Amino acid sequence: MPRLIFAFLLLSSFSWADVALVRDGRAQAVVVTPEKPTRVVSYAAQELMRHVEKACGVKLDVVTEGMAKSGPRIFIGPCHESGVEAEKLAPEACVLRVTDAAIFIAGNDDGGDPLDTDTRAGTLWGVYEWLERDLGVRWLWPGELGTFVAKRTTIIAKTADETIAPHFFRRHIRPGLGFESEHPALGFTKEAAKQFSDEQTVFLRRHRMGRSQSISYGHAFTDWWEEDGKTHPEWFQLLDGGKRGPKKKGGRFSLCVSNPDLAREVVARWSAKRPPDATTSGFINAVENDIPGLCTCENCLALDGPAPADHLTFYPPDSKVAGTRFVSDRYAHFWLDVQKQAPAGCTVIGYAYFNYFSAPTSGIRLNKNILVGFCPSAGWFPRSDAEHAWMKQQWTGWHETDARLFMRTNHLLDGYCMPFIFARQFADEFHHAVKHGMVATDYDSLTGHWATQGPNLYVAARLHTRPEASADELLAEYYAAFGPASTQVKNYFDQWEDYTTDSREKIAQTMQTTQTSRWRNWAKAAHVIYPPECFQQPETMLEAAAKAVADDAEAAARVKFLRLGLQHAKLCARVSAKLTLAGSTATKDEIKQVLEELLAFRRAYERSGISNFNHLAWVEDLSWKLSEETRQTPDLYP
Ligand SMILES: [Zn+2]
Numbered sequence: 001m002p003r004l005i006f007a008f009l010l011l012s013s014f015s016w017a018d019v020a021l022v023r024d025g026r027a028q029a030v031v032v033t034p035e036k037p038t039r040v041v042s043y044a045a046q047e048l049m050r051h052v053e054k055a056c057g058v059k060l061d062v063v064t065e066g067m068a069k070s071g072p073r074i075f076i077g078p079c080h081e082s083g084v085e086a087e088k089l090a091p092e093a094c095v096l097r098v099t100d101a102a103i104f105i106a107g108n109d110d111g112g113d114p115l116d117t118d119t120r121a122g123t124l125w126g127v128y129e130w131l132e133r134d135l136g137v138r139w140l141w142p143g144e145l146g147t148f149v150a151k152r153t154t155i156i157a158k159t160a161d162e163t164i165a166p167h168f169f170r171r172h173i174r175p176g177l178g179f180e181s182e183h184p185a186l187g188f189t190k191e192a193a194k195q196f197s198d199e200q201t202v203f204l205r206r207h208r209m210g211r212s213q214s215i216s217y218g219h220a221f222t223d224w225w226e227e228d229g230k231t232h233p234e235w236f237q238l239l240d241g242g243k244r245g246p247k248k249k250g251g252r253f254s255l256c257v258s259n260p261d262l263a264r265e266v267v268a269r270w271s272a273k274r275p276p277d278a279t280t281s282g283f284i285n286a287v288e289n290d291i292p293g294l295c296t297c298e299n300c301l302a303l304d305g306p307a308p309a310d311h312l313t314f315y316p317p318d319s320k321v322a323g324t325r326f327v328s329d330r331y332a333h334f335w336l337d338v339q340k341q342a343p344a345g346c347t348v349i350g351y352a353y354f355n356y357f358s359a360p361t362s363g364i365r366l367n368k369n370i371l372v373g374f375c376p377s378a379g380w381f382p383r384s385d386a387e388h389a390w391m392k393q394q395w396t397g398w399h400e401t402d403a404r405l406f407m408r409t410n411h412l413l414d415g416y417c418m419p420f421i422f423a424r425q426f427a428d429e430f431h432h433a434v435k436h437g438m439v440a441t442d443y444d445s446l447t448g449h450w451a452t453q454g455p456n457l458y459v460a461a462r463l464h465t466r467p468e469a470s471a472d473e474l475l476a477e478y479y480a481a482f483g484p485a486s487t488q489v490k491n492y493f494d495q496w497e498d499y500t501t502d503s504r505e506k507i508a509q510t511m512q513t514t515q516t517s518r519w520r521n522w523a524k525a526a527h528v529i530y531p532p533e534c535f536q537q538p539e540t541m542l543e544a545a546a547k548a549v550a551d552d553a554e555a556a557a558r559v560k561f562l563r564l565g566l567q568h569a570k571l572c573a574r575v576s577a578k579l580t581l582a583g584s585t586a587t588k589d590e591i592k593q594v595l596e597e598l599l600a601f602r603r604a605y606e607r608s609g610i611s612n613f614n615h616l617a618w619v620e621d622l623s624w625k626l627s628e629e630t631r632q633t634p635d636l637y638p
Helices: 039-056 122-134 190-206 224-228 260-273 298-303 328-341 385-399 423-435 454-462 471-480 483-502 504-513 532-548 553-579 588-605 613-621
Strands: 007-010 019-023 030-033 062-064 073-076 094-098 102-107 155-157 160-165 283-285 347-352 370-374 404-407 438-441
Touching: 019 039, 019 102, 030 039, 039 073, 039 122, 039 155, 094 122, 102 122, 122 155, 122 160, 190 613, 260 283, 260 328, 298 328, 328 347, 328 370, 370 385, 385 404, 385 423, 404 423, 423 438, 423 454, 423 471, 423 483, 454 471, 454 483, 471 483, 483 504, 483 532, 483 553, 532 553, 553 588
Parallel strands: 030 062, 030 073, 073 102, 283 347, 347 370, 370 404, 404 438
Antiparallel strands: 007 160, 019 155, 094 102, 094 160
């Protein structure tokens, strides 16, 4: 039995019997909604019916309350008969109750679009929880092929009586659907982009991405110098030489965070923008600009704790952090200062980032009304054991200040579309964070390379609802969907995980020598890290997997999906070798020729869901010497 991952409250334990929805291929139950169901409730009912039909081919009837026939009923949403006062439940919580002849699934919702991550959708979460538990549904990747539902002729809902609520008040993997390129021919056609986006949006909600409270943040002071630099230069960083503000005109700048007037001003501006009817539980954005903390004034320096010996150990020599002072304590002090001046109950948000990422050392105590985003500028996966341990120590250190923490890493942007697998190390970091107080996530970003990086992405999504499950348990769910080839597919991805781990040093060195960024232009170096020979053994492994599923059409289609992903990755690495901005000498004609095969492949398989081609077009634009032709839209070229 899978361990329970949603926080639960066991209300009571009657000896109710299980309820049959479908028996021997015949519908037994009917779905019941309130007279005027909200959009969330209607959608939740459809989702339930869709998956039941996928399991057994039976379409359940849906009626509104009062019209219900005799026999077992599945009440979705706040029906009178359920007796659930949904508005009194915690945000996004849901009651799941299975009694003698009825299933009740009713949660805390609002009236919004069920697919909007801002919409509270407790009833939908209850349906998904039930689908996972009693129907064994697993959402491996977006779309029909990635939806695993075991075939059966009888569906039984097991006795339950629970209130379920999400573990984290915000669960977010940025969807990565906004990538744009100067060479859009490398990306999706409009129709394919829409399909990819629609399917992924559904997938993310099935993994309960969303939030209980409205919250927004980001680099908070980017326009302050322009507006206030003249009147209040003392709010801004003091540079060596006595100048305040950015190093050069128009450049980025950090703040003089020890200045108590600055903290007061942050609160005053936030208060001025608040609606008059706002409650006391607002969030104040105090996230420093996208630059290390650089103020050299006496007061800032005085707040800094002793620099830990290893605070720069795991940054590459060309990192923006290299050579900077350790300033975490002054930022902790700043957030505390802002929080003390804010109305009681408000939460101040900051990032642990750049040279204020390492945990503070002065012994400063924060509190639960300070929310810190864990945002390392290094620590890409795969990490050495020492680096991984160091990253986790920083989390623990911040947790020990008593602040609340959320995961705000950029590591999912790594790896281009290569079979770049780090699922186990990722899960280990997630587990560590959960154990030490993680309250929310905001991962930047989902790049959507489902066929080559599936295990990473499945584990990342699934941990949000099953944070106690081990990586191996979750991966076993994923592999099981490949039926008779599950062992072969496991071995295939294990092989890539080993390859990724063993390539750690090579990746770091290559990125440095070719001046390649892990998140922006990986395709400059893909051919070095994934040369042609590395694909040979994995190709053979998938060939064997394909043979194993010859008699299982659904599993065979999934193996084919992986093979397409691999074929595409190999092709991309080959194009990287010819077009890399780190040394391509290809002529116009050669460029055109090299791209032809890739573009033909993308047009042929853009509806397959193997990869977010728009993300690839964005990366490749910054990585490759490209042709004028690829500036055309993919609808017109090739
Ligand atoms: Zn200062």
